[in-house]
Amino acid sequence: MDFTECYADSCSAVALAARDGKSRRVQKLIRRGFAVDVKDNRGWNALHEAAAAGTAGCVRLLIPAAVNCEDYVNTLTHNSETPLYFAAKYGHLRAVKWLIKAGADINRKTNDLSCPLYAAVDGGHKDVIELLVRNGAEVNGTYSLSGWSCLHQAVYKGHIEIVRYLVSLCTLEAVDDYGITPLFVAAQYGHHQCLDILANAGANVNCQANDLATPLLIAAQEGHEQCVECLLAHGADPNLYCNEYCWQLPILAAAQFNRLSILEKLISVTKRECDRGEGKVSPVYLAVLGGHADSLRALLQKGYSPDAQSCPQFGYSCPLEMALWTWLDASWNLNSECHQAQEITLILLAAGAHVNTSIYGFTLQGHVPEHLPLILKHAGLPQGDRLRELIDRALTEVKDASFWLPLLLKAGLDPMLLLQDKLLEEAGNDALNFFLEFVNWKTLPSEMLQILAHRRAEGTWTPRKHFESVPVLAHLCRLAVGAHVGSDTLSKPSFIQLLPIPSLLQDYLHFSDVSGLLT
Incomplete structure (x- = not known):
């Protein structure tokens, strides 16, 4: 490998020409004996530059110019990225075709555990995804540091058409290191259309992560009303406990984070066992904890008790005690929550709290x-x-x-x-x-x-x-x-x-x- 001209301008003359898409110059440099495999300080050579820039003509010229075509087409950067990875990442379909034809390793992973298919999914390049899948890309592999699948990433980015394409190919219940499925991701990030596609394809709407959180819980917590509606329409259970101590419910998350419209939907479908049941936690506590007067009023108007049950989970005998301590903490810290705590206390007392x-x-x-x-x-x-x-x-x-x-x-x-x-x-x-x-x-x-x-x-x-x-x-x-x-x-x-x-x-x-x- 010839390093005589390396780093003259951070990369070789051939690489510069390939980056700019100057096919004729690349061809001339090759004829004059310039090496095509000279790397810069990132480990990039001319083929990486051409693939990343999408200059398919340069890709076509560079591949046969290497001493060993197959080794060259799979050359790795310092981060283990191949030319195919860059072409897929940036959606350069023609470059992808040339690289695959030349024998590019279609499932090669990078140092951060990505691959060409995962990169194409991340970028939303459906045509490239379809080409990679037809040529043997692994659709159910685990990628990224947390072990996501391509379907996880498509849902996360909200690429609706890609999700629609992948649901017939991918494992719907694939989980990452935290036990999270693609449908859970859709609920977490508010992609209700993706969620609907997954649910219609048969994905479990009552799946639970390692910590037992459900899609309905996370959607309620994050305030994604359309996702909540979609989940309920597809049979999500609002009474499925979401922690190992069997008291956390979606309605509690809605109350804690003041998701008022979601709270009103969940009130009508949540069993009242949580209100006064022994060992349970009333959503009244969570409204008080969050300092949300609107949520508290909504719960009290629908018949939830201002007294609720004793709550050892939070260390309070009743919601009123929690409100008074919250008021105290706010007054000590001299923050704006003092007024909220006072309002919460007044609401509870007006409702007849013992x-x-x-x-x-x-x-x-x-x-x-x-x-x-x-x-x-x-x-x-x-x-x-x-x-x-x-x-x-x-x-x-x-x-x-x-x-x-x-x-x-x-x-x-x-x-x-x-x-x-x-x-x-x-x-x-x-x-x-x-x-x-x-x-x-x-x-x-x-x-x-x-x-x-x-x-x-x-x-x-x-x-x-x-x-x-x-x-x-x-x-x-x-x-x-x-x-x-x-x-x-x-x-x-x-x-x-x-x-x-x-x-x-x-x-x-x-x-x-x-x-x-x-x-």
Whole structure:
């Protein structure tokens, strides 16, 4: 091999002429003894250049000019590409014909595991594909680093006519390294016409990848509505679980990614077992997780529960808890999702979401100040044993009493329920003084008075001056009214407004004189 002129202009004179399609110059150079097999720094020779450029006349001249025609026609670049590979890749039919006639290896793979047929499919060159197939190209080989077939690639590129041609030749259920079939690829990339061709040819619409994902799941996730419609029309099962734990469904993907029109289609065909079934996950959770109010409303309007089931898969007891934590995360990160989380929370509460003890306890901490007022506004205080649980939880959060105390009292909590040693011992100075305004500080049990005296001596509590005196008659009267009608009733402005007393006294009964003392 003659290297004397190699790299003069990155390739030999013959290669330059072949690249430009100058057949006469190529012929003259050959007659003058110029070598046709000189390679450039990519490993390309003149035949590679002619094949890639589609200069069929040059291809015809170069092949017989080589010392060994068969070796020459199959010369490899540094990436193991043959001249036939380039001709097929760029759709040069005449060049392909000359190379095949000269004995080109039709199934030779490149370093990246492509081949002439795969390259032609990628480029959408149907006439070249048909020629290669007629001459023995392997249509069911695996190519590319992930093991795709030619049919995978045709579908991926959306080459409808090529898909139509290949379905009668290729294995429809060929899978890549991830267990993905060509039909799955069509669903993933939204090529509904290709999907329809494959389904009509008998491809399995309920095939599952290695991770058990189905075409319907991926189409719903990616928002390909026409693919979803096509799959359902061909019998795709919307209730086929798409993960090993048997809870993932296409409707969950639609809810999570806010594919509203797809969600509405799937609601009508998905079994309601996912809504409240043990071990399952309601799509309500996924709408909350994605922060998609529209999807959440659609689900609730169609009868899905705002409570759903406990969801250990995500670590939440109910959708409302997930919404509150999402709101907290958004507020910590100072991002725009805070408003979305607030809207989601309001939707759930308006739909009647149950507020359990853990949610009350979470909101008592005041990480997001809006949480507790919102919960109390929509759900009020719990009743019975749950109220006792709330009191116990509140007393474990005494350090935050300055936050939750005025809110609970305003919501109608009987202050006597909080009159416990723990509150008197651990509440901050301001919170303690605020609380004492709601009781008769002179008639406290002796042991509680001792606690206050001890704190005063330690300097951890400084009482307000009027705590040294007997409470005024007006204060004793409102305590008596509260004891008679109940703190919950007394907290309602509508009830106080019905009492035959001056408006000033109405405000006093509502403890307006102390409501602003704790800020």
